[in-house]
Amino acid sequence: MNPPSLDRRLLMERSVRGRRGSSLPPLDVPPQPLPPEEHLRGDLELPEVSEGEVVRYFTHLSQLNFSVDTHFYPLGSCTMKYNPRVNDELAQLPGFSQLHPLQPEETVQGALKAMYRLQGFLAEIVGMEATSLATMAGAQGELAGMLMLRAYHLSRGEADRRIVLVPDSAHGTNPASATMAGFRVVTVPSDDRGNMDMDALKGACTGELAGLMLTLPNTLGLFETNILEICRTVHQVGGLVYGDGANMNALLGRAKLGELGFDVLHLNLHKTFSTPHGGGGPGAGPVAAGPLLAPFLPSPVVERHVDGDGRERYSLATPEHTIGKVAAFHGNFGVALRAYAYIRSLGAAGLREVSENAVIGANYLLSQLKEEYHLPYDRPCMHEVVFSARRQKARGVRALDIAKRLIDYGIHPPTMYFPLIVEEALMVEPTETESKETLDHFIQVMKAIAVEARENPQVVKEAPHHTPNSRLDEARAARRPDLRWRGVGQAAPSGV
Ligand SMILES: *Cc1c(COP(=O)(O)O)cnc(C)c1O
Numbered sequence: 001m002n003p004p005s006l007d008r009r010l011l012m013e014r015s016v017r018g019r020r021g022s023s024l025p026p027l028d029v030p031p032q033p034l035p036p037e038e039h040l041r042g043d044l045e046l047p048e049v050s051e052g053e054v055v056r057y058f059t060h061l062s063q064l065n066f067s068v069d070t071h072f073y074p075l076g077s078c079t080m081k082y083n084p085r086v087n088d089e090l091a092q093l094p095g096f097s098q099l100h101p102l103q104p105e106e107t108v109q110g111a112l113k114a115m116y117r118l119q120g121f122l123a124e125i126v127g128m129e130a131t132s133l134a135t136m137a138g139a140q141g142e143l144a145g146m147l148m149l150r151a152y153h154l155s156r157g158e159a160d161r162r163i164v165l166v167p168d169s170a171h172g173t174n175p176a177s178a179t180m181a182g183f184r185v186v187t188v189p190s191d192d193r194g195n196m197d198m199d200a201l202k203g204a205c206t207g208e209l210a211g212l213m214l215t216l217p218n219t220l221g222l223f224e225t226n227i228l229e230i231c232r233t234v235h236q237v238g239g240l241v242y243g244d245g246a247n248m249n250a251l252l253g254r255a256k257l258g259e260l261g262f263d264v265l266h267l268n269l270h271k272t273f274s275t276p277h278g279g280g281g282p283g284a285g286p287v288a289a290g291p292l293l294a295p296f297l298p299s300p301v302v303e304r305h306v307d308g309d310g311r312e313r314y315s316l317a318t319p320e321h322t323i324g325k326v327a328a329f330h331g332n333f334g335v336a337l338r339a340y341a342y343i344r345s346l347g348a349a350g351l352r353e354v355s356e357n358a359v360i361g362a363n364y365l366l367s368q369l370k371e372e373y374h375l376p377y378d379r380p381c382m383h384e385v386v387f388s389a390r391r392q393k394a395r396g397v398r399a400l401d402i403a404k405r406l407i408d409y410g411i412h413p414p415t416m417y418f419p420l421i422v423e424e425a426l427m428v429e430p431t432e433t434e435s436k437e438t439l440d441h442f443i444q445v446m447k448a449i450a451v452e453a454r455e456n457p458q459v460v461k462e463a464p465h466h467t468p469n470s471r472l473d474e475a476r477a478a479r480r481p482d483l484r485w486r487g488v489g490q491a492a493p494s495g496v
Contacts, residue, residue, distance in 0.1 A: 011047040011054070015046075016048055017048055068081065068276060071412050072438050072441070072442060074431070075412060075429065076386070076414050077219065079271035080277060081276075083338070084274065087274045087345075088338065091334045095110065097334070099111055099333075101330065114340050115133055115302045115314075116302040119132075119286075126243075126288050127256025128288035128289055128294075129290050130289055131297075132286060132331075133286045133301075134326055134327055135326055135331065136284060140326060141268075142285075143180055145242050145266060148264055148289065148293050148323055149164075149181070151321060152293055161207075162208060163186055163204075163209050164178040164185055165186050165209065167196045167218065168419075171215045171219055171244055173244075174215060175187075188200050193379065194222045195222070195226055201230060201233060206237060209234065210239060211234065212230070212241050214227075214243060214262075216244065217247060221362065221427070222377060227261070228260060231260060240292065241261055241264075242262070242263070244266065246266070246267070246268040247271065249432060253351045253354075253355055254355050263293050266285045266288075267286050269285070269286065273338065282334065299316075300330050302315070302316060303317040354432050356432075358383040361434060361439060362428070365443065366380075368443045373387035373392075374391050383431075395453055397453040399426050404463040414428040415428075
């Protein structure tokens with residue numbers, strides 16, 4: 001007998017008539033009649049399987065996926081790092097997780113206090129005056145920030161400030177957010193070192209300027225070395241500077257954006273502060289603002305009061321010139337709690353260590369791999385490094401092929417084809433929580449793939465070889481998923 005290949009039968013195909021997956025306890029409520037006959041279907045096919053079979057089936061399915069818990073996951077810009085379990089546990093304490101958002105304030109003082117403190121910690125970390133936790137994603141933070149910029153200029157009677165400058169090394173959500181807020185986006189090119197082109201910036205700074213949106217570090221993984229001059233130049237013509245701080249793990253404890261000249265920014269708690277970014281789960285993109293824009297923050301924010309008898313009390317408040325609500329209630333509270341626990345457990349010294357490890361890890365990869373992979377901007381990077389598969393492409397092996405080949409080696413692919421200004425980009429973010437052994441393994445694998453690309457390109461171009469499915473039409477799989485089981489002879493409904 002040959003060893004069996006992977007058991008790929010679907011649950012329906014494992015069904016055996018009469019087999020049961022659960023035994024219900026005796027009824028402890030009065031029995032209720034079934035719905036009327038015409039609502040019942042006698043022909044509904046359901047899998048009849050044992051509990052063990054169900055567990056085995058779904059556990060196996062879950063293991064076909066890549067996750068930070070099972071694989072190295074260097075997906076650039078996404079910070080797929082290890083997040084301590086204790087922060088999840090804290091967020092799940094019943095005193096937090098069982099709250100209702102409409103409960104009277106006096107019954108949720110502890111929760112409000114945690115939010116208040118987190119607002120303060122985040123403002124301190126980035127050098128701003130005030131924070132709103134209301135926004136539920138990085139991109140939503142950007143939109144809120146842009147609406148604040150607009151409200152600010154309108155409040156000063158400067159409705160003609162309609163232009164927002166966005167460097168070509170910004171995150172793709174930046175121009176989209178500025179456009180959604182009603183601005184006209186003008187792109188500022190990068191120079192050959194990966195910084196913003198200062199002449200182009202100066203040329204674009206006119207009386208029509210509302211502001212600049214700048215990702216720091218930029219999507220090349222580089223720190224804008226002219227940042228002080230950039231902020232000054234924009235301020236000189238009455239514009240404001242928005243900072244995309246989604247990748248703050250590069251700067252924690254090192255640089256405060258408020259002190260560099262930024263007026264408003266967002267953070268991604270679901271990257272830097274202990275909630276994973278992948279998987280489409282809940283996120284939080286708090287907005288922090290300096291003195292000019294703090295009155296415009298989205299509502300609510302949490303305020304602290306001290307009563308006459310010295311007792312402290314917390315309440316939800318509305319900033320004076322708020323842009324209003326951007327989401328239901330007050331943001332993703334569970335994500336905020338994880339961030340609160342993360343900051344409290346690391347402390348100031350721990351946060352500094354995060355950025356140190358993030359930056360050293362990325363520079364280690366840069367130094368070890370730049371022989372094999374073209375490095376478009378040859379200078380020290382921040383928390384991530386962008387290579388180009390330009391040399392490999394000359395042999396017909398593209399960034400996509402290298403990414404797919406990594407799957408065969410048990411490594412999640414890096415971000416590909418982004419940033420757009422790098423040909424065949426491979427954007428690698430090792431994150432601060434990976435060991436040197438893991439990074440060494442990755443280096444070894446990337447070097448092996450570079451050799452394959454030279455000597456046996458076909459093996460890379462046809463990868464992955466060890467997964468149940470190889471190359472999918474990913475757009476079609478996402479837009480027209482085929483999720484319904486059909487028995488033999490049952491055709492798919494037309495159009496699917
Ligand atoms: C992830 C990211 C965003 C967008 O955050 P979402 O929560 O996915 O909307 C914006 N800017 C940068 C630099 C990012 O890395």
